[in-house]
Amino acid sequence: MAYYRQLGPVPQQRHTLFKDEDGNVLYEELMGEEGFSLDSALLYHQHIPSALVGARTWELPDQSLTPNDPLLPRHLRLHDLFTEEQTPDVDAVTGRRLVLGNSDVRLSYAHVGTTSPLYKNGLGDECVYVEAGSALVETQFGPLEVAEGDYVMIPRATIHRWVLRGDETARLYFIEANSHIAPPKRYLSKYGQLLEHAPYSERDLRGPTETLLREESDVELYIKHRGRGTSGLQGSIHILPHHPFDVVGWDGCLYPYVFNIKNYMPLTGKVHQPPPSHQVFEGHNFVICNFVPRKVDYHELAVPVPYYHSNVDSDEIMFYVDGDYEARKGSGIAKGSISIHPGGHPHGPQPGAIEASIGAEYFDETAVMVDTFRPLDLGEAALATDDGLYASSWTGGRWIEEAGR
Template identity: 50%
Template structure:
């Protein structure tokens, strides 16, 4: 994150003595990416964050087995049909995934436990509801349409607002999620041609200054989830500064790029991660050439699997297929896809679209999670057949 931030009480510069009112030293913690050769932040704790009372394997926390998308088919998943609520950490329904990214869906009506993902960053898209992300960096209020980026190994928890439910799509990366490099200057500032800028980002407020003893924290690594018990509360941070922290960006603040003729998906790119990109489709003017065909052509992204989460609005190119709000479509590499029968002609002359969707493109094939079969539309493959 190229946006430097300073919050709470800190010393005037890094790595110098910083004392509590009673004269004892605050405990400095350095969080840094890429072997401390990239973004980092310095946090100042009341107590040492390393005091762990116990560590044990968390039961039922193994990553679910996924199966290949074979025979190769497009898929339409309806995660709204999945039963059960819970919290935004332990009750995720894994829909799709590979070694680079896992896509899950969750409906949370209770606060999550304290958690940190030591594998990679998490990008959480809030489909509906409101609440807050609490972390060692402070509090971040979240709501419908927010992308929330949680850096690797950030201790945090998700708390739905009173009487509300958070419905969210979770992308668990195997590395760091960042704005595309082409949007940034050499110094890290968003360029004028970027579809969003620093002013569109919301940062934590706080600090939380939580207290407590024998505090449980779930930590995920590649071998599973470990339950730590910390002697003191990880949120006992009095202040911090740096360029590494959670932040939120609302999809409604994405400024779409339009043209006289169809523009390809890279103009909608919002974030990038190792082996994948995230794009935002938002309400926008259609192509304005007098002979333009507003919907995308039939296409085959030969290097990528393409996933769309249909968040809100009217999805013209998929009309009549059963796809609606909350649907997830998977169009794998090797499958030619595009507008459904009748949608090309219906789009001619249209001036704008009112759809909101989040797209995941991966460079390695996606596998199907164990709940995919429970919410799949079995007739999706035949939805491209013309009705004669």
């Protein structure tokens, strides 16, 4: 995010000798994207950030993917993935379960109740949507308080952990990119400022407000990174001689931040607005949109629910968070559901939804949508929660079994 911030002391000039008040040398680290030709930050450590005293393999949670074959729209019930008895032992790093994925993005889910290990994603940025609950996200840039409705943007290789305090729990939806995630380019000026037509501004973005220092030795850091397996992913655990939260000051345009969905200003119109009008972020070969409570169309013959549409270049993944999603009434979809509408299959309102929406002035619905430009395969969490009925919901449950073919 090209929006300059500074926390803690930094030297007047970059790449010059810098010492703390006791005369100890502080170690400068340049953290930069795309070969240092995109956003970057300069961090000043108390200890050498490269230091390592041990390493071992981290066996990642199940990353297997199964093709959506035969091609079907599907309904997944994510709230069925974790029982209330399991939640106290689930953390946001080792406990997330893979729902969908391809070579550009992976969608995972967890209902967490305990603090995670220290972690960094070496493959790409993570955008984590907090469906419910609260947590403290500690990062090497400083802490972030997060709660229901927050998008938590964590740049690639940012060391962080999810801290659950007391009886806190959180339902988390993870969008893990193999690229960077940022506001859409059409929302940004030539130099990176959010423009007037953007549905949010820099005032809505919350970054760290204080640094975070920890003194510990022989600290474990979980790392997800590129590998040679069938998933292309690999996990390692590094043992660091000093705690990585030793940054006394930093500045730049690369850092974690939070944006709450309630601060998104929806675009509305005389007739139904297309999905790109709801976009909030984008990554390589995918976009993130959100649907929020809003006034709906005001043409005298307007049909407020979406028209049937074939998004021929994309798989459309809708995560239903809150409210009453008008177009899906009668399909079994509820809070915590995901609908999969694959490219190549037209989709739209359930039977009766068009008629029921006529005259509506306001929709009370909240959902997070990810559209991908490569097909998504099914993770183990999708296979475990597919209701098996959604594809027949437009025909009242009628389904012909093709046995033996």
